Amino acid sequence: MSANLEIVDLSDFENRKSELAAQVLHAASSNGFFYVTNHGLSPAEIENQFSLGERYFSLPDDVKESRGFRPDIFAGTRSLSDTNAAVGTKSWEQYLVQLGSHSRNEQGRWLAEDVLPHFREQTVPFAEKANQIAVQLLSLFEEELKLEPGFFAWQLDVDAKDCLTTFGWNRYPDPKQQGLRTDQLRLLPHADTDIITLLFQRPGEGGLEILPGRDATVHASTDPSGKDKGGLNSAWTGGIPEGKWTRMDPIAGAITVNIGNMLMRYSDEKLKSTYHRVRGPLPGETLGERRSMVLFVNGRGSTVIQGKDKAYTALTVADMVAANGKGYENVKRDKEWQTRAMQFDAETSARPAAVVAA
Numbered sequence: 001m002s003a004n005l006e007i008v009d010l011s012d013f014e015n016r017k018s019e020l021a022a023q024v025l026h027a028a029s030s031n032g033f034f035y036v037t038n039h040g041l042s043p044a045e046i047e048n049q050f051s052l053g054e055r056y057f058s059l060p061d062d063v064k065e066s067r068g069f070r071p072d073i074f075a076g077t078r079s080l081s082d083t084n085a086a087v088g089t090k091s092w093e094q095y096l097v098q099l100g101s102h103s104r105n106e107q108g109r110w111l112a113e114d115v116l117p118h119f120r121e122q123t124v125p126f127a128e129k130a131n132q133i134a135v136q137l138l139s140l141f142e143e144e145l146k147l148e149p150g151f152f153a154w155q156l157d158v159d160a161k162d163c164l165t166t167f168g169w170n171r172y173p174d175p176k177q178q179g180l181r182t183d184q185l186r187l188l189p190h191a192d193t194d195i196i197t198l199l200f201q202r203p204g205e206g207g208l209e210i211l212p213g214r215d216a217t218v219h220a221s222t223d224p225s226g227k228d229k230g231g232l233n234s235a236w237t238g239g240i241p242e243g244k245w246t247r248m249d250p251i252a253g254a255i256t257v258n259i260g261n262m263l264m265r266y267s268d269e270k271l272k273s274t275y276h277r278v279r280g281p282l283p284g285e286t287l288g289e290r291r292s293m294v295l296f297v298n299g300r301g302s303t304v305i306q307g308k309d310k311a312y313t314a315l316t317v318a319d320m321v322a323a324n325g326k327g328y329e330n331v332k333r334d335k336e337w338q339t340r341a342m343q344f345d346a347e348t349s350a351r352p353a354a355v356v357a358a
C-alpha cells in the first residue's frame with residue numbers, strides 16, 4: 001500500500017505552534033518524511049546554493065579529492081570512484097562540509113579559498129538559515145519528548161565547539177552517460193543517522209523514494225543477518241529492506257524533511273527514521289542528471305542521545321556519526337552486498353496514494 005504524503009505549511013509559525021506540533025508529530029510518527037512550505041528560504045536563495053554546488057562539481061577530481069572523506073566526522077568528498085568502491089556503481093557523488101565557526105578549513109573539509117573563492121562565506125549563511133528551520137521544527141517535538149523548551153536551539157547551536165552538523169551537495173550523473181545499467185539504484189536504501197534532515201530537491205529531477213513502515217529499528221530487529229543491533233548504522237550493513245516504495249517527488253518551493261536515527265532513539269521509536277533510496281529509470285523513462293542538497297542536523301557531538309523510556313542504550317551524537325562512517329567504510333569490502341543493495345526492480349516503485357495538506 002502506498003502512503004499519503006503530507007505538506008506542512010509553516011507560515012505564521014509563532015501563532016500556530018500547537019496546530020503545527022500536531023501536524024509534524026503525525027507526519028514524523030507515520031511516514032517519517034514530509035514536506036514543508038513557507039519556510040523562509042526563497043527560491044532564489046536555494047538556486048544560488050545549488051549553483052555553488054555546480055562550482056564544486058565542475059572541479060577536477062584530484063582537487064575535489066584533496067578533501068577526502070573523513071568517516072569519523074562523516075564529512076568531505078565522496079567522489080564517483082569512492083562511491084564506486086562502496087556500492088559498485090558510479091551513480092552518485094557527494095560533498096559534505098561542516099558548519100560551525102570552530103572547524104578550520106581542513107578539519108571542516110572546506111576547500112581552500114583560492115580553489116573556490118567565496119564558497120564558504122556564501123554557504124554558511126544559507127546553511128545557518130536552514131538550521132534555524134530545523135530548530136523551529138524540532139521545537140515542536142520538545143513537549144512530546146519531555147525536553148526543556150529551547151533544548152534543540154541549544155543542541156543545534158552551530159557555534160558550539162563540538163557542532164557536527166553538515167551541509168552537502170549530491171550529484172547523480174545521467175545513468176546513460178555513465179554507462180549504468182537501468183536495473184540499478186542511484187543511491188542505496190539507507191536511513192539517516194542524524195536528528196533531522198532537510199533535503200532540497202528540484203522539480204523535474206525526481207527519484208527519491210521512501211519505505212513507510214520500514215524504519216531503522218524495525219529493520220534491524222527483523223534483519224536475519226543480525227549485523228545491526230539497535231538501528232545504529234543500518235544504512236550500511238546487514239539485510240536490504242524490501243517492499244513497495246513510495247515516490248517522494250520534488251515539490252516546487254517545498255523542503256523535504258525526514259527524521260533520522262538520533263531522533264528515533266530520542267523518542268524511544270515514536271518518531272520514525274524511514275528507509276529511503278534514489279531509484280534508477282523506470283522502463284521507457286530517461287533520467288538525466290539529478291542534484292540535491294542536504295542539511296544533516298547532528299548538532300553538538302558530546303550530547304548523549306537517550307529517550308525517557310531508555311528504549312536504546314545511551315550514545316553520544318559523535319559516537320553515532322562515527323559509527324555511520326565506519327559502516328560506510330565496511331561495505332567497501334563486501335561486493336556481494338553491494339550488488340544486492342543497488343538492485344532496482346521497477347515493480348517496487350509506486351506513486352503516493354495522495355499528497356495532502358497536513
Ligand SMILES: O=C(O)CCC(=O)C(=O)O
Nearest residue numbers: 170192208276278292294
Ligand atoms: O538525493 C536525495 O534525494 C537523497 C539524498 C539522501 O538521502 C542523503 O544524502 O542522505
Ligand SMILES: [Fe+2]
Nearest residue numbers: 190191192276
Ligand atoms: Fe538520506
